[in-house]
Amino acid sequence: xxxxxxxxxxxxxxxxxxxxxxxxxxxxxxxxxxxxxxxxxxxxxxxxxxxxxxxxxxxxxxxxxxxxxxxxxxxxxxxxxxxxxxxxxxxxxxxxxxxxxxxxxxxxxxxxxxxxxxxxxxxxxxxxxxxxxxxxxxxxxxxxxxxxxxxxxxxxxxxxxxxxxxxxxxxxxxxxxxxxxxxxxxxxxxxxxxxxxxxxxxxxxxxxxxxxxxxxxxxxxxxxxxxxxxxxxxxxxxxxxxxxxxxxxxxxxxxxxxxxxxxxxxxxxxxxxxxxxxxxxxxxxxxxxxxxxxxxxxxxxxxxxxxxxxxxxxxxxxxxxxxxxxxxxxxxxxxxxxxxxxxxxxxxxxxxxxxxxxxxxxxxxxxxxxxxxxxxxxxxxxxxxxxxxxxxxxxxxxxxxxxxxxxxxxxxxxxxxxxxxxxxxxxxxxxxxxxxxxxxxxxxxxxxxxxxxxxxxxxxxxxxxxxxxxxxxxxxxxxxxxxxxxxxxxxxxxxxxxxxxxxxxxxxxxxxxxxxxxxxxxxxxxxxxxxxxxxxxxxxxxxxx
Amino acid sequence: xxxxxxxxxxxxxxxxxxxxxxxxxxxxxxxxxxxxxxxxxxxxxxxxxxxxxxxxxxxxxxxxxxxxxxxxxxxxxxxxxxxxxxxxxxxxxxxxxxxxxxxxxxxxxxxxxxxxxxxxxxxxxxxxxxxxxxxxxxxxxxxxxxxxxxxxxxxxxxxxxxxxxxxxxxxxxxxxxxxxxxxxxxxxxxxxxxxxxxxxxxxxxxxxxxxxxxxxxxxxxxxxxxxxxxxxxxxxxxxxxxxxxxxxxxxxxxxxxxxxxxxxxxxxxxxxxxxxxxxxxxxxxxxxxxxxxx
Numbered sequence: 001x002x003x004x005x006x007x008x009x010x011x012x013x014x015x016x017x018x019x020x021x022x023x024x025x026x027x028x029x030x031x032x033x034x035x036x037x038x039x040x041x042x043x044x045x046x047x048x049x050x051x052x053x054x055x056x057x058x059x060x061x062x063x064x065x066x067x068x069x070x071x072x073x074x075x076x077x078x079x080x081x082x083x084x085x086x087x088x089x090x091x092x093x094x095x096x097x098x099x100x101x102x103x104x105x106x107x108x109x110x111x112x113x114x115x116x117x118x119x120x121x122x123x124x125x126x127x128x129x130x131x132x133x134x135x136x137x138x139x140x141x142x143x144x145x146x147x148x149x150x151x152x153x154x155x156x157x158x159x160x161x162x163x164x165x166x167x168x169x170x171x172x173x174x175x176x177x178x179x180x181x182x183x184x185x186x187x188x189x190x191x192x193x194x195x196x197x198x199x200x201x202x203x204x205x206x207x208x209x210x211x212x213x214x215x216x217x218x219x220x221x222x223x224x225x226x227x228x229x230x231x232x233x234x235x236x237x238x239x240x241x242x243x244x245x246x247x248x249x250x251x252x253x254x255x256x257x258x259x260x261x262x263x264x265x266x267x268x269x270x271x272x273x274x275x276x277x278x279x280x281x282x283x284x285x286x287x288x289x290x291x292x293x294x295x296x297x298x299x300x301x302x303x304x305x306x307x308x309x310x311x312x313x314x315x316x317x318x319x320x321x322x323x324x325x326x327x328x329x330x331x332x333x334x335x336x337x338x339x340x341x342x343x344x345x346x347x348x349x350x351x352x353x354x355x356x357x358x359x360x361x362x363x364x365x366x367x368x369x370x371x372x373x374x375x376x377x378x379x380x381x382x383x384x385x386x387x388x389x390x391x392x393x394x395x396x397x398x399x400x401x402x403x404x405x406x407x408x409x410x411x412x413x414x415x416x417x418x419x420x421x422x423x424x425x426x427x428x429x430x431x432x433x434x435x436x437x438x439x440x441x442x443x444x445x446x447x448x449x450x451x452x453x454x455x456x457x458x459x460x461x462x463x464x465x466x467x468x469x470x471x472x473x474x475x476x477x478x479x480x481x482x483x484x485x486x487x488x489x490x491x492x493x494x495x496x497x498x499x500x501x502x503x504x505x506x507x508x509x510x511x512x513x514x515x516x517x518x519x520x521x522x523x524x525x526x527x528x529x530x531x532x533x534x535x536x537x538x539x540x541x542x543x544x545x
Numbered sequence: 546x547x548x549x550x551x552x553x554x555x556x557x558x559x560x561x562x563x564x565x566x567x568x569x570x571x572x573x574x575x576x577x578x579x580x581x582x583x584x585x586x587x588x589x590x591x592x593x594x595x596x597x598x599x600x601x602x603x604x605x606x607x608x609x610x611x612x613x614x615x616x617x618x619x620x621x622x623x624x625x626x627x628x629x630x631x632x633x634x635x636x637x638x639x640x641x642x643x644x645x646x647x648x649x650x651x652x653x654x655x656x657x658x659x660x661x662x663x664x665x666x667x668x669x670x671x672x673x674x675x676x677x678x679x680x681x682x683x684x685x686x687x688x689x690x691x692x693x694x695x696x697x698x699x700x701x702x703x704x705x706x707x708x709x710x711x712x713x714x715x716x717x718x719x720x721x722x723x724x725x726x727x728x729x730x731x732x733x734x735x736x737x738x739x740x741x742x743x744x745x746x747x748x749x750x751x752x753x754x755x756x757x758x759x760x761x762x763x764x765x766x767x768x769x770x771x772x773x774x775x776x777x778x779x780x781x782x783x784x785x786x787x788x789x790x791x792x793x794x795x796x797x798x799x800x801x802x803x804x805x806x807x808x809x810x811x812x813x814x815x816x817x818x819x820x821x822x823x824x825x826x827x828x829x830x831x832x833x834x835x836x837x838x839x
Contacts, residue, residue: 015598034761199819389640435679454660454692455661455691455692455694459736484824484827487770489792489794489796489798489823490795491798511795512795516736516739518738519691519694519696519738520735520739520740521633521656521658521659521661523629523824523827525824525826525827536826538629538826538827539630540630540658542659542661544661544689545694
């Protein structure tokens with residue numbers, strides 16, 4: 001192997017990051033589509049007020065007094081199929097509860113007769129009571145409307161003036177998640193047929209979206225995405241973004257944290273942003289007042305495509321993999337001296353550029369992170385500033401049925417000037433694949449536990465590392481290390497959240513109060529939460545100093 | 546040490562013997578005090594501060610030797626936490642010999658696991674002050690080794706035993722109090738030594754017809770431990786024992802114990818099975834003991 005310094009050059013870069021910003025007061029660059037969201041001058045975007053004709057019970061769950069579901073919120077009153085018939089006279093005390101899903105500011109309740117009652121009008125309700133209950137007190141019912149003697153087929157609290165709380169003759173909205181309709185008067189000769197219960201409310205819509213499409217003049221590498229949104233415990237705001245030409249379904253696009261990096265394939269010539277505003281209280285709304293998106297017209301590389309081989313590996317063990325990355329780098333680009341291999345923690349064996357191997361420690365170094373399933377490679381002699389083919393060979397553990405991988409490229413000069421690496425997400429080779437399938441038996445849930453030191457001293461500056469592999473775990477959960485003294489007293493518990501992968505849990509030799517523990521023999525137990533205690537691994541470790 | 550009017554030669558003999566032992570003795574750290582107990586004491590839930598039935602009781606209260614009456618020795622081999630890969634082992638020896646100036650108690654224990662090696666030696670003396678009151682004291686030399694490191698310390702225990710006597714026509718009562726780990730050195734050069742903290746034990750034992758109940762309450766620096774035991778003689782020489790230990794510190798550890806004892810002529814055999822309710826996966830403790838009574 002020879003040093004590859006001759007292939008790499010140092011590229012000086014100035015600060016190139018620009019910021020596109022949207023302040024809803026100042027108008028919008030690009031197109032903005034609002035669904036159940038409105039723009040308010042001086043405020044920003046908020047959830048839209050609910051239209052007065054929106055039946056919030058539609059599609060929600062309705063149950064009778066036996067807890068059985070009844071078709072009274074399906075928007076239909078069809079004979080038998082979508083109505084409720086008492087099948088008996090003397091209907092007295094029967095009630096129906098509609099769960100609206102969250103607290104609503106209820107202003108009107110309408111109970112439509114079933115089709116049977118329309119055909120046979122004597123099937124009407126003789127008397128009724130309508131109540132509501134809050135989400136936090138579902139057993140405390142407050143009166144909405146009551147009519148002890150009724151002669152109407154259609155029960156409408158807005159029409160019959162039965163609303164219990166009025167202000168200047170107008171109904172006052174009443175908060176509640178649950179609405180209960182009770183038949184309070186019996187009829188000894190006739191049945192009752194109910195068609196639908198409709199509930200109308202005021203306040204804000206439960207959720208809404210704002211979709212922003214922004215086209216740039218050039219190909220850009222998108223950086224941090226930041227926003228200003230006022231939320232509280234009852235309201236929420238989340239944002240996703242992808243390139244305009246990105247064909248992924250929105251469900252596959254990850255939510256971006258405020259200040260986080262753009263997640264889509266790059267470079268892009270436009271960005272689609274979807275923001276979701278949510279509330280769980282009728283009169284509360286999030287307020288979104290500003291959006292900023294960093295971008296760089298200067299790319300890390302004009303094009304970065306790649307693939308990984310093989311795409312089929314044995315499950316439960318370590319396999320050799322080969323990343324192939326083709327870079328097109330022009331003189332306008334920063335050049336590449338940073339790589340992140342996403343989806344896998346790879347122990348690198350070799351790295352070559354255009355077939356020439358680089359020296360580990362001299363030309364490059366790498367760090368593999370099991371917890372983040374990520375491998376970072378840093379070229380130490382300069383950046384790649386011309387078209388090149390990169391081959392990365394290494395070993396990785398495959399425990400899941402499928403592993404989706406990817407890569408990003410970056411430039412450390414750009415990092416120094418901007419304060420953060422504006423990673424450019426690589427694209428999949430047209431013929432290759434970024435998905436690896438693993439076949440075979442995944443093995444035991446937990447491997448044996450390797451301890452980094454025996455005996456361990458907390459005064460030597462290192463933590464005691466417990467390393468092991470969790471296999472055959474599809475849903476992420478807590479993987480917990482518990483340490484006990486010989487009295488059986490638990491001195492410390494550390495955990496990581498994750499699914500099947502290699503874990504390294506570290507103990508600093510201190511108890512829960514951060515006091516260094518006594519020298520002695522300690523018991524440890526590693527458990528995967530939810531898998532049953534019998535799947536845990538247990539052993540002893542020695543603390544001596 | 547009070548010496549009676551007997552010739553000095555026995556005292557000197559004991560003195561030389563003990564000097565040799567303690568010259569080569571190193572201190573034992575925390576693990577021993579919990580795990581070094583024998584099969585008899587484990588099956589009684591470690592509620593032994595009022596027991597005068599076994600030489601093992603001197604580990605819990607040195608004053609008990611004053612009431613043991615005859616020379617006894619007990620040896621124990623134990624396998625602990627059988628659910629872990631390499632289970633720790635304990636071997637121990639405890640003896641009590643009546644002397645005219647008060648019984649002498651001796652003990653040795655070794656605890657070994659995963660590169661951790663711990664030993665302890667005990668010398669105790671006790672004396673009955675009256676028909677009801679007895680006092681005793683012991684010194685322990687403790688030592689642990691792990692890799693290239695080792696540490697050793699001396700500590701002492703002082704205990705009293707009070708014979709409350711027949712409180713009813715069929716019920717006999719004993720009460721005890723013990724101060725443990727006096728004169729300990731918890732830190733050395735700014736680092737913990739591994740020595741268990743000072744603790745105090747209050748115990749009560751009720752002896753009824755062929756049955757025995759014992760309860761100890763231990764107050765430690767950072768928690769409590771409640772120990773309870775029951776023994777019933779099923780038939781001549783065969784005893785069933787049930788015990789429980791509840792350790793309350795930052796978390797709770799409840800351990801159940803069950804054991805059998807059998808006496809044949811001057812030899813006694815004991816077995817104890819212990820299992821934690823809260824640390825189920827770590828497996829059980831098995832202790833086998835054999836004793837001789839002169």
